[in-house]
Each structure stands twice: as structure tokens, then as C-alpha cells.
Amino acid sequence: xxxxxxxxxxxxxxxxxxxxxxxxxxxxxxxxxxxxxxxxxxxxxxxxxxxxxxxxxxxxxxxxxxxxxxxxxxxxxxxxxxxxxxxxxxxxxxxxxxxxxxxxxxxxxxxxxxxxxxxxxxxxxxxxxxxxxxxxxxxxxxxxxxxxxxxxxxxxxxxxxxxxxxxxxxxxxxxxxxxxxxxxxxxxxxxxxxxxxxxxxxxxxxxxxxxxxxxxxxxxxxxxxxxxxxxxxxxxxxxxxxxxxxxxxxxxxxxxxxxxxxxxxxxxxxxxxxxxxxxxxxxxxxxxxxxxxxxxxxxxxxxxxxxxxxxxxxxxxxxxxxxxxxxxxxxxxxxxxxxxxxxxxxxxxxxxxxxxxxxxxxxxxxxxxxxxxxxxxxxxxxxxxxxxxxxxxxxxxxxxxxxxxxxxxxxxxxxxxxxxxxxxxxxxxxxxxxxxxxxxxxxxx
Amino acid sequence: xxxxxxxxxxxxxxxxxxxxxxxxxxxxxxxxxxxxxxxxxxxxxxxxxxxxxxxxxxxxxxxxxxxxxxxxxxxxxxxxxxxxxxxxxxxxxxxxxxxxxxxxxxxxxxxxxxxxxxxxxxxxxxxxxxxxxxxxxxxxxxxxxxxxxxxxxxxxxxxxxxxxxxxxxxxxxxxxxxxxx
Numbered sequence: 314x315x316x317x318x319x320x321x322x323x324x325x326x327x328x329x330x331x332x333x334x335x336x337x338x339x340x341x342x343x344x345x346x347x348x349x350x351x352x353x354x355x356x357x358x359x360x361x362x363x364x365x366x367x368x369x370x371x372x373x374x375x376x377x378x379x380x381x382x383x384x385x386x387x388x389x390x391x392x393x394x395x396x397x398x399x400x401x402x403x404x405x406x407x408x409x410x411x412x413x414x415x416x417x418x419x420x421x422x423x424x425x426x427x428x429x430x431x432x433x434x435x436x437x438x439x440x441x442x443x444x445x446x447x448x449x450x451x452x453x454x455x456x457x458x459x460x461x462x463x464x465x466x467x468x469x470x471x472x473x474x475x476x477x478x479x480x481x482x483x484x485x486x487x488x489x490x491x492x493x494x495x496x497x498x499x500x501x502x503x504x505x506x507x508x509x510x511x512x513x514x515x516x517x518x519x520x521x522x523x524x525x526x527x528x529x530x531x532x533x534x535x536x537x538x539x540x541x542x543x544x545x546x547x548x549x550x551x552x553x554x555x556x557x558x559x560x561x562x563x564x565x566x567x568x569x570x571x572x573x574x575x576x577x578x579x580x581x582x583x584x585x586x587x588x589x590x591x592x593x594x595x596x597x598x599x600x601x602x603x604x605x606x607x608x609x610x611x612x613x614x615x616x617x618x619x620x621x622x623x624x625x626x627x628x629x630x631x632x633x634x635x636x637x638x639x640x641x642x643x644x645x646x647x648x649x650x651x652x653x654x655x656x657x658x659x660x661x662x663x664x665x666x667x668x669x670x671x672x673x674x675x676x677x678x679x680x681x682x683x684x685x686x687x688x689x690x691x692x693x694x695x696x697x698x699x700x701x702x703x704x705x706x707x708x709x710x711x712x713x714x715x716x717x718x719x720x721x722x723x724x725x726x727x728x729x730x731x732x733x734x735x736x737x738x739x740x741x742x743x744x745x746x747x748x749x750x751x752x753x754x755x756x757x758x
Numbered sequence: 759x760x761x762x763x764x765x766x767x768x769x770x771x772x773x774x775x776x777x778x779x780x781x782x783x784x785x786x787x788x789x790x791x792x793x794x795x796x797x798x799x800x801x802x803x804x805x806x807x808x809x810x811x812x813x814x815x816x817x818x819x820x821x822x823x824x825x826x827x828x829x830x831x832x833x834x835x836x837x838x839x840x841x842x843x844x845x846x847x848x849x850x851x852x853x854x855x856x857x858x859x860x861x862x863x864x865x866x867x868x869x870x871x872x873x874x875x876x877x878x879x880x881x882x883x884x885x886x887x888x889x890x891x892x893x894x895x896x897x898x899x900x901x902x903x904x905x906x907x908x909x910x911x912x913x914x915x916x917x918x919x920x921x922x923x924x925x926x927x928x929x930x931x932x933x934x935x936x937x938x939x
Contacts, residue, residue, distance in 0.1 A: 321925055322897035325882065328875025329792060329898045335801060337787040340808055341780060347813045348779070630766075678773065687773050691820065 359641055359674045363593045367575055530578040530586070530754045536723050538746015540570035540596035545739045547730075552617045553737040554682045561604040561632075562680040568597040568637060570744040572725075578650065578752075586650045594642040594670065594725075596744055600678065601635045606685050619683065634687055638677040640695075642670040646703060660709035662721070668701045672731070682738045694733045701727045705748055715755065721748040764828045771819045779816050786829060787812075790836050796894050797840035799883050807843060811836045833899060841909050844887060874937070881931045889924035896921050 576590030707721025770778020
């Protein structure tokens with residue numbers, strides 16, 4: 314649509330062109346400062362987007378832990394209440410062989426019971442002694458109070474049909490004959506119940522089940538390490554690589570990596586577990602480029618070749634750039650682990666897993682394989698989602714009954730290239746490092 | 759470095775090279791300040807707009823495809839920024855219906871060949887904002903009615919009637935000042 318011509322507009326245009334403009338030189342500093350602030354805000358946004366999910370997950374598991382603690386207190390009380398019954402009689406060496414069929418508790422062994430969970434209980438005298446019998450038909454799992462434990466001073470029948478003559482507490486002989494089996498072995502059902510109930514006596518160094526009790530495990534770890542990569546050429550698109558690419562991009566070297574893991578493991582038995590979680594990964598590479606772009610490259614797709622035309626001297630450009638390329642990822646792993654004891658103090662674990670990582674951000678300047686221009690992440694067409702695998706193996710040092718410190722050697726690697734094959738160059742990054750962590754085990758539902 | 763080709767500067771800016779950004783700023787700052795001054799009417803507001811506009815340019819320059827010159831593209835960015843700024847203050851543009859009679863009255867008036875441009879611009883600044891902006895866009899920055907309508911969120915007819923009304927008002931003011939016969 315042609316614009317109407319108006320002499321009035323011409324006058325205005327000429328007036329605007331001749332308008333006095335105040336100096337703008339001082340404005341550049343403010344603009345440069347604004348650009349820096351914007352860059353910082355972007356970084357904060359990235360970190361915030363990592364911290365927020367971690368905070369939410371952390372809060373969720375904190376709540377879970379709080380709930381689990383309450384449950385474990387109730388269970389623990391119940392065990393304390395029935396310990397004397399189930400473990401009676403204890404021997405002075407701490408073993409409970411006497412509960413085996415055919416064994417007898419003697420008076421000399423009873424004080425151990427007094428030192429147990431019923432130290433202050435008036436029900437102490439109701440604990441079966443040598444010469445007493447308990448009614449097998451009572452299901453101890455239904456007993457809610459020690460007062461309900463059916464103990465008779467005189468006779469406790471073993472079954473409804475055949476009452477057996479017993480003796481009172483006062484009639485217990487000082488040295489009961491051990492061969493006289495008068496303490497009945499609990500029924501099979503009761504045995505099962507006993508086996509299922511955890512006891513405080515369990516102190517074996519099996520990180521999977523003993524000292525570190527529970528079947529769910531929450532862990533947090535930080536893994537400083539080194540980032541590196543395997544570079545190769547795409548079979549299909551290698552023709553797109555500039556003949557000067559290797560010379561131009563030669564100065565790329567390994568730099569740091571680190572990852573922060575928040576994970577949850579579920580034990581499948583004592584030794585095996587599966588786990589997942591979320592991890593933030595930052596990896597960096599050092600680049601030091603110094604080269605000339607003195608050819609114009611034309612891509613001939615039909616012939617699958619590049620045409621090089623020398624640039625006029627005035628158009629030749631020197632590229633000089635040194636810096637760190639940084640990449641940030643969020644990983645969601647799926648891990649399978651095995652855990653075992655080395656000795657009474659230290660455990661050992663090994664994990665193997667797959668992961669899916671999402672490229673959150675990349676502060677990158679790299680040589681484009683075809684044009685040799687310095688290019689950012691968008692121009693390099695870095696893949697946003699990258700599958701990978703990881704392996705770690707290390708030791709566990711328990712700090713108490715539930716928490717422990719972990720030190721692992723860690724190796725993670727992408728399964729594929731994070732640069733699209735269409736660029737001719739394939740890059741498969743990998744990290745290796747030391748994983749330092751803390752984990753806490755708690756009971757699951 | 760003042761005559762560095764735009765293509766080189768654009769490449770540098772797209773790679774976040776600070777030196778290229780500064781060169782691009784130095785090359786186009788006066789022209790953009792001109793726009794800022796015409797749309798904001800206030801030097802401090804214009805300086806703020808200049809800073810915001812260049813930050814916007816440097817963060818969005820990756821989307822510059824080269825379909826037009828960088829100067830034209832930047833002009834659009836700055837006009838957009840100015841309109842957004844005015845919108846934030848005014849919230850809503852008043853719709854004025856297109857009226858042929860207004861346009862014809864405006865076209866009938868004669869403009870003297872010699873007139874003080876600065877005085878005309880100063881008079882332009884005294885116009886109500888919705889007229890001043892359209893006159894700036896159409897007469898000085900070269901936008902057509904469709905582009906103006908899109909930017910301001912009004913109809914093309916509204917843009918035309920506003921332009922006509924702006925001309926009439928400007929001429930009336932110039933007559934009051936004795937600049938027009």
C-alpha cells in the first residue's frame with residue numbers, strides 16, 4: 314500500500330533529522346551494567362530452578378521422616394514390652410539359647426530379665442520362671458498390656474484338655490534340673506511373630522539390614538570431578554566438517570564437573586536396592602581458540618561437499634577466544650545397587666544406572682564444524698534431552714543406627730552425542746569424580 | 759572502527775561480544791535517541807528508554823534474520839519499547855473513528871516552504887499523546903497504517919483518523935503561534 318505524500322510530513326521529517334540530540338556517550342556504561350545484571354539474573358534463575366525442586370523434595374522427605382519416626386517409636390515400645398517374654402530366659406552371656414525347646418530358665422538367670430525392659434514393672438513376678446508353664450493358646454501378639462500376660466501362681470494349662478500341675482513362685486527350686494522341660498516352646502505362630510519383630514540386640518554390620526535399619530534411604534551427595542568427552546565424526550554427515558576444523562577446534566580440554574544428588578533408595582532385601590532422585594550437574598570444558606577464517610564455505614547438499622572460496626584480505630577475520638564452556642543439566646536417574654559389609658565398621662556398595670538428563674542452560678562458545686564461526690548452544694543445536702548411564706562404587710561408614718557417610722568413585726557418560734549428527738561432529742561427554750555424601754535410612758510403609 | 763560493517767557487528771553481538779555491542783551502540787545511539795526523544799517528550803525518560811531499548815536489542819539480536827537493515831530493525835524495537843512504555847502509563851489507547859471530512863480539511867491546508875523545523879517539533883510535542891505518536895510513526899518513522907494499527911492495537915481506520923486529526927491539531931497550534939498563515 315503506497316503511502317500518501319504530504320508536504321507537512323516532509324517538513325516534520327526534515328525537522329526530526331535536524332533535531333538536537335543530547336550526548337549519549339555516558340549511556341553505554343549503564344547499558345553494559347544492565348546487560349551484566351541480566352546475565353546474573355539468568356544465572357540466578359537457573360540456580361533457583363534447581364534449588365526449588367530440591368527444596369520441595371527435601372521438605373517432602375523431611376515430613377516423611379517425621380512421620381516414620383513416630384511409627385518407629387510405637388513399634389519400639391511394643392518390642393520393649395514383650396522382650397522379656399520373648400527372650401526369656403536370657404543367659405548371662407547374653408544368648409537366649411534357653412528359649413530353645415527343652416531348655417530351662419534358672420533363678421540365676423532371672424536377674425538379667427530384671428535388668429531388661431521390665432526393670433520397674435510390677436509385673437516382674439508374673440514372668441514365667443522355671444517350673445512354670447504358659448498357656449500356649451494365648452496369642453501374645455494380641456496382648457496389649459503386660460498385666461494381661463496370663464501367668465498363674467499355681468497352674469497354667471498347656472491346653473484345655475490336660476491341665477498340668479505347676480509350682481508357685483515360692484516353690485521354684487534353686488537349681489531346677491535342666492533336663493526338666495517345663496517352659497513350653499512358643500507355638501510356630503509366635504515364633505514367626507518374634508522373628509519379624511526387630512530387637513535392639515541386632516548389631517551386625519550389614520549396612521543393608523542391621524545397624525542401618527529400615528528399607529528406604531534418603532541421600533544427598535556432592536561429587537566434584539573432571540569432565541571430558543569422546544569426539545568422533547558422524548558417518549552420514551562427516552562431509553560437512555570444514556577442512557580446517559581440527560586445526561581451529563584443537564584447543565579444547567577437560568575442565569571441572571560437579572553434581573549434586575538427592576536420591577531415594579528402596580531396599581529389596583538386605584543387599585539389593587533400586588533408587589531414583591534428581592541431580593543437578595554442571596560440566597565445563599576449557600577452550601582456547603586462535604585461528605583465521607579466510608575462506609567462504611558453501612554447502613552443496615546435492616553433491617555432499619563443501620566449496621571453499623578464498624576471502625578478500627579485508628574480510629579475513631581472526632578468531633581469538635579463551636574461556637570456559639559451561640553446561641547445566643538436570644538428571645533423573647534410575648539406579649540398581651548392591652551393598653555388603655567389608656568388616657564391622659565399613660560397608661561397600663556398587664551402583665549401576667541409567668539416567669535422562671535435560672540440558673537446562675549452556676554458556677558456550679564453540680567452533681562450528683562447517684563455518685568455523687564461534688557459535689553458542691543454539692547454533693550448535695545441542696540436544697536438550699540426553700540419555701546416559703552411570704556407575705559408582707565406594708564405601709559406607711555408619712554414623713549411627715540410621716545415617717552414614719559415603720565415599721564413591723563415580724563415572725557417568727552419555728549414551729549418545731549431545732551435538733546433532735547433522736553437524737558432522739559427535740561429542741559424547743563423560744565425567745568422573747569423587748562422590749561424597751550422607752544418607753539416612755528409615756522404615757518404609 | 760566506526761566504519762565496521764554492520765554484518766560484523768551483528769555477528770559479534772550475536773556472540774555476546776561486548777566490544778561489538780559497544781560499537782553498534784556508538785553507531786546507532788544518536789538515531790535511536792532521536793526516536794526516544796520524540797516518543798517520550800522528556801530527556802530522562804528518553805535516556806531510560808535508550809538504555810532499555812539497547813538491552814532489548816542485544817538480548818534479541820539473535821532473532822534478527824537480516825530481512826531488513828539493522829537500523830530499521832532497531833527502529834522497530836525502539837518504537838515498540840516506546841509504545842509499551844506509554845501503554846504502561848496510559849493503559850489504553852482511545853479509539854477514534856476514521857472520518858474523511860477531517861482528512862480532507864487537513865489536506866486542504868497549505869504549508870509554507872520555509873518553516874522553523876525545531877519550532878514545528880516543539881509544537882508536535884504539545885499534542886495529545888495518541889495523536890503525537892501516530893504522527894511520529896507515520897510522518898517521521900515511515901510506518902504505514904497497518905503497522906501502526908498493529909503496534910497500537912487499533913484499527914487501520916483509527917490510525918488514519920488519528921493521523922488526520924493530528925495534522926489538523928498541529929496546524930491549528932502552528933497558526934496560533936503565527937507560524938502558519
